[in-house]
Amino acid sequence: MIGTHRVSAIVTCAGRATRFGSNKLLVPIDGVSVLERTVRQVVHPLIDEVVVTVNADFRGVYRKILVEDAGLPVTLVDGGSERFVSAWNGLAATTGDIVLVHDGVRPFVRSEHIERVLEAGVSEGAAMLGIPTVVQLKLVDDDEYVTGSLDRAHSWLGQTPQVFRRDLLEHAYRAALRSEYRRVSDDADLVAEFTGHRVRIVLGDDDNIKITTRNDLALAEVIQRRRSGSGAGADVSSQP
DSSP, X not given: OXXXXXXXXEEEEOOOOTTTSSOGGGOEETTEEHHHHHHHHHSOTTOSEEEEEEOGGGHHHHHIIIIIITOOOEEEEEOOSSHHHHXXXXXXXXXXXXXXXXXXXXXXXXXXXXXXXXXXXXXXSEEEXXXXXXXXXXXXXXXSOEEEEOOGGGOEEEEEEEEEEHHHHHHHHHHHHHTTOOSOOOHHHHHHHHHOOOOEEEEOOTTOOOOOSHHHHHHHHHHHHHHHHHXXXXXXXXXX
């Protein structure tokens, strides 16, 4: 609970990892799978229930890791063909009036950032983590010609968790499903596009990476070693 609000979390783990070449959720970081590390971070005192959307082909494996072996209080729900379809399936299994959505391949989100984005989501209706970009982002047309640049002073890299009032997220998902929406997007874009509601961005940190390629996995190993050595962030391999 946060205030009088019941909080549900959806961890999206239904992807097929086509760019990675294998199931990156099962890759160990310091002996603990990406899947378990991520879900453990979301099993948070302010979150009342956690739903994990899964690829049906891996349901048995994920259940063994999360429920049978780790004993985590989560519900597994089959995902869909698109990320937002998976999240919609997850939403149907939740009961909270505030909903947090987090990528299953972001294992290093900090507890304090979950708290901050939840607080912003409650006060603003929609919020997400992000960090200011330090690179120049180019706009490119379909023929791969540069058409412009984004103003770096106003460009951020989006992260998760993202937090929404349930009614906003439900409205956005229903509208996206009706329109057969297929553009790669996150939930914040869906809410902004289909409801017109503004999304507050909350400062995250560089460690909250999304593991997409094998280079990201190498960086994840570095982050985990640094956190374990410095005591910054929990080493989940020692948690019950």
